[in-house]
Amino acid sequence: MTNKNDNWLYTISPKQRLIDLNLKEIWCYRDLLLLFVKRNVITVYKQTILGPLWYFIQPLFTSVIFTLIFNNMANIPTGEGVPSFLFNLAGITSWNYFKECLTGTSNTFSQNQGLFGKVYFPRVIVPLSVVFTNLVKYGIQLLVFIGFYLYYVFFTDKAENTSPQNAIVFLPLLILFMGILGLGLGMIISSMTTKYRDLKFLIGFGVQLLMYCSAVMYPLSYFKLKLPNISWVVEYNPMTTIIEAFRYMTLGLGDYSVSKMIYTGLVSIVIFLIGLIIFNKTEKSFIDTI
């Protein structure tokens, strides 16, 4: 007979550590993560005619509209020798990734209520799967961007000042920051909405407003020039830094510095950790409060 009170595999109790991220457990459920990603990717465009083509159409049309309105009509300059369309496509592609991560994870609890109420698995798998699904989407949209990029460089003379910078090696880091920033914010919102539904209303137009202060359709330098008094709103927005950095890395135009990258990285990590803490606190009891 062995000791009865030793060697417990795990304990279920109301007490919990602040950050209770059981990486080993998440690793055990890696197949689930992959299957969720697969489900998210293949079920979105089932029974549509164009199917995955929708991944291309949405950023392209938005970029065309942005170029027409903001550049051709409102005359926002995008820099000498850089096509406005490419400028907008760069901003929209990056913004979309962040936005989809944020909105996709912000309804984690309310959308999976039925599933969470019956089976246990590490809840964080669901928002993670959203981030990975969007990464696939982002990858596809990046291909579109590269396609147009090559077209402009080789077949037109509009892109004489457009060239990728050495800093492009940090692109994966940038993608990581975008992902965890969206994930962190999404987890905070999804946790809070289980009890207080008010945030659900905020997220819809909040994301829209946030886009206008994230330098998506204008360069940061132009905003600073026109509205110097409130430019800090845009300048210290981590998404501005990310989008500007992305444009600098790919187009060679934008506000980029190592200190700003570090700032963005820190903000993203802090928001991600806060999100994780709140998410952890919520996942144990949300089924009683939702």
Next chain:
Amino acid sequence: MEKDIILKVENLSKQYRLGLVGTGTLGHDLNRWWSKVRGKEDPYLKVGESNDRSTKGTSEYVWALKDINFEVQQGEVLGIIGKNGAGKSTLLKILSKVTGPTTGEIKTKGRIASLLEVGTGFHPEMTGKENVFLNGAILGMTKKEIESKLTEIVEFSGCERYIDTPVKRYSSGMTVRLAFAVAAFLEPDILIIDEVLAVGDAEFQKKAIGKMKNISEGDGRTVLFVSHNMAAIQSLCSRVILLENGEILNPNGGEPSQVIENYLSNNNEKVDYKTHAANFKVNIIQKKIYDFKEPFKINLEIEVSDDVYESVYIDFAVVNQFDEFVLHYRMNIDKNKLIDLKKGGNPISFSIENPGLVLGEYSMIFYVYDKMGKVLFWVENSSRFQISNLSNVLIANSAIKSHIVPNVQLEYK
């Protein structure tokens, strides 16, 4: 030899708040937080009341579970029974980590997987096969495990032809069967099963119970089993605990048949004793659960406190759950069977060799009247019992529909 304890539940409690969550939530949250900052106990934990739904309480907070303690041994099949709302599902939800406890602890030495409701996480747009993988992964299997069992799962579900068709084209029965098949091939250390036997048609139920039996007996796995199907509990479980209003009535568990009898006799909600003369008392000693093939036997003891009654008749009837008389015995058909009730206790017993009762729940009515036909007293809604299929659960319940005219034997001294 004492076996290893694989699961230990200590002082487990769960509190719920009644009424609407919304108004006042923020206030209570702040109050809680303020107590926590000052290092005090949660003020709302003190005000909880026992979870008796029928009476109106004064507190907004109730205990769905209160100080639950029990242990489960390796390889044991533990049954959990109780009325609706006794806290069974809450307990299973906490065990399967769907929701956290308010106080107390659960310690376990094995992985717990639950079969609370089948078909969770099925995506209608995906094919049967894709859903098998997804559902299996949700339940905690790895892709490899599922791959190795795929043929068995598909065969068990009987959906082979449709396996590459989206699940939204399935009939509801097929969906449930496929889902159960996935769950049935789970291999955790501790398996939690809640009422899943109620799915599918008779043929599939038979298959499902057979599979459950295999899991518990053949593979020697630890199983926690919750059901209202007493026959299934009796035949599958080795030990049973009884929950009532969030508390365990027998923390050490008991012999299934005994606990079931206990539970069913507690279940007698209201017994109507109606007497014209106040000096009768009836004790009915009877089993609470019968096999459908078993002879049916009732022992009565009629206590008379003041007088002697000569030549009385006793009639009794068996009433099913729809208040229909299914069996009626009249003593006055036979004048020779008159009974004299002496002062004190009078033991009387009836036995029916083959009652021919269909499976279900029954109660009894007794009438005692004198030879002039004047009713002395009667007892209604008494001595509830169940007819179950104990000897062989594998025979689907609907298969037993015989009806044989009973031959009642009276024994009286």
